[in-house]
Amino acid sequence: MSADGLLKALHDSQRYLDVVQKPQLGKSEAEWLVETTVENFAKYYNSGFIEYRKSVAEAGDFASVEWTGRGATFRDVLGKEYIDCLGGFGVFNLGWAHPKVVGAVQAQLLKSPLPTQELLDPLRGMLAHLLAEITPGDIQYSFFVGSGTEAVEGAMKIAKLYTRKSGFIAAVRGFHGKTTGSLALTGKSIFRRPAMPLHNNIYHVPFGDADAVEQQLRIAREVGNDIAAVVMEPIQGEAGAIVPPDDFWPCLRQLCDEYEVLLIADEVQTGLGRTGQFWGVDHWKVAPDIITSAKALGGGVMPIGAFMASPKIWSVLNSNPFIHTSTTGGNPLACAAAIAAINVTLEEGLVEQAAEKGDYFIQHLQAIAARHNDIYTDITGKGLLIGQHFVNDDIGYEIAAGLFKRGVLISGTLNNSRVIRVEPPLVITKDEIDSVLNKLEDTIQALHTTIAGPGVTLVPAQDVVA
The missing domain is CATH 3.90.1150.10 (Aspartate Aminotransferase, domain 1)
Structure with a gap:
């Protein structure tokens, strides 16, 4: 960095801002x-x-x-x-630049774009309340982040904290993100291999094969590979919109209960109506223990992700609210967009x-x-x-x-x-x-x-x- 470089950056940034200002x-x-x-x-x-x-x-x-x-x-x-x-x-x-979402963000921008981190910011509470109203089963609590992969990371972390186990079962060709924890779940070698070794005690099974999940759970129990959760997309997105057999998700729920492991539904892509149900798991009337959301949650205007769970599971965060934090996750602008996105999704059918x-x-x-x-x-x-x-x-x-x-x-x-x-x-x-x-x-x-x-x-x- 030199004085000339800083002067050039000043000039270039102003030129770029001029472009931003032009309709x-x-x-x-x-x-x-x-x-x-x-x-x-x-x-x-x-x-x-x-x-x-x-x-x-x-x-x-x-x-x-x-x-x-x-x-x-x-x-x-x-x-x-x-x-x-x-x-x-x-x-x-919701399409590009939905006016109700843009309007909500613009209105909040004039008040406070980011939280103090010390006081209680009202929009975070509002969004958490709305998600409790629209999520399946007894899911009640939410934590907000900036992306889908962060939501998956949070889901993995709370599953480990609650169960005191470290293992996960995921699907071949599944996609859960590219940060190291979520990448360990992702079932594609093209993304995993260059970053190996990743999170250990991860097992992959063919998507839609409940017998393979049961076999892996049984083997894990026999050899002491403690499994915290089974993590699946309701419908595999990156693999090519792959729909599992109709008995797959009900079987997952039954198996997770039987083997005392958690069921995590990664709804980052399938949530908020994308598949013709509000949540992908709604096609099979299954309530997961933990659910993730992102992508459409921000209404196409702001980035936001969330992981959500029942009060029983959330107790590990309630007892220590600073064990998982995010400086900008759940900021007022993102929450305003998500509140509007939920409203528009319901209002416009x-x-x-x-x-x-x-x-x-x-x-x-x-x-x-x-x-x-x-x-x-x-x-x-x-x-x-x-x-x-x-x-x-x-x-x-x-x-x-x-x-x-x-x-x-x-x-x-x-x-x-x-x-x-x-x-x-x-x-x-x-x-x-x-x-x-x-x-x-x-x-x-x-x-x-x-x-x-x-x-x-x-x-x-x-x-x-x-």
Whole structure:
């Protein structure tokens, strides 16, 4: 750091603030912003990100840089409009910049953005009360953090404090976050292996296989590997919207009671209506001991996560309220957004909308997949958490890129383009769904035209290695 560097930072920060203050940019300003954003990401954030987001770099003369949005559509800085079928991987349940959520945050911003940490901040109590009213079973207490992975970390910690055990059972291909504790639960080697060793006494079983869970619990008991909790997503999101058998969650509840371990439902992605029920576990009428939430909890406006439990389990925190703390978790701005998000979800019937629109979307995608079974292997999911499964990564990427060029934002499940997730805002309209379906058909037809040459065949599904 030098004096010249500080002067340059002062100049650059003011120029960036000027951009923030402008509701829209002229053509030359927009082009400058695109070029600056790409350069900043490549030089100062992560050059690999530009390569991974190929649709950004291949969008035309200028990369796509997001700017503003409302409902289920958004515009990039050059003014091109897109239908959002990604929803921030579950953040935008209420759509982009829902006015009630934005208004709540703006109003709170004028009073107090952050808490004193010493006095009682009212919005934290209000949000905890609301969550007690809408969570399943006897869950009553909440702790607020800034993200989903922190919520999972907190859930793991309270489970260990309450049970005085250290082990966990999770699912193969499950996703729970990338901080070290939650990463230990995540069932994907691509994320786990580079950071090994992780939290020990973690066991993974096939998702949806209750017999495998029971076998692991029985072995753990016999050899002394004390298990604190079984941790599962109600429906696996990053694995491709994988729905378990209908008896899986009821069996988990029974097994956890029998073996005296806790059941943790990771609802970071599935909660607040995404799957057509308020919580994913509501599909099977199961009440977990601990539940996590994040993503949509902030209404698409503020980051916030939460882990919640019953009074019996929460007693370990009540007896020592400083054993787990967060300086900025549960701040008034985030709580204001979450209170508004819960209100809007209930007031606008978004859970019911997700169920109805999800059925419509899935039925039409299944029909498309049946017509094009040379490239599709399956359509999975519930509500508006849907997975399109293709025969290989290349086909999946071409579908995602083709839709992007036609004004639909969609993406593979993290590093896997073989499964393309459909996860739009719950406020997406039927007309917008129909537009996405039509553009999907156009993309498939263009793909067939490109690859259908003499001697060219698609790889059949059974020959593809997962």
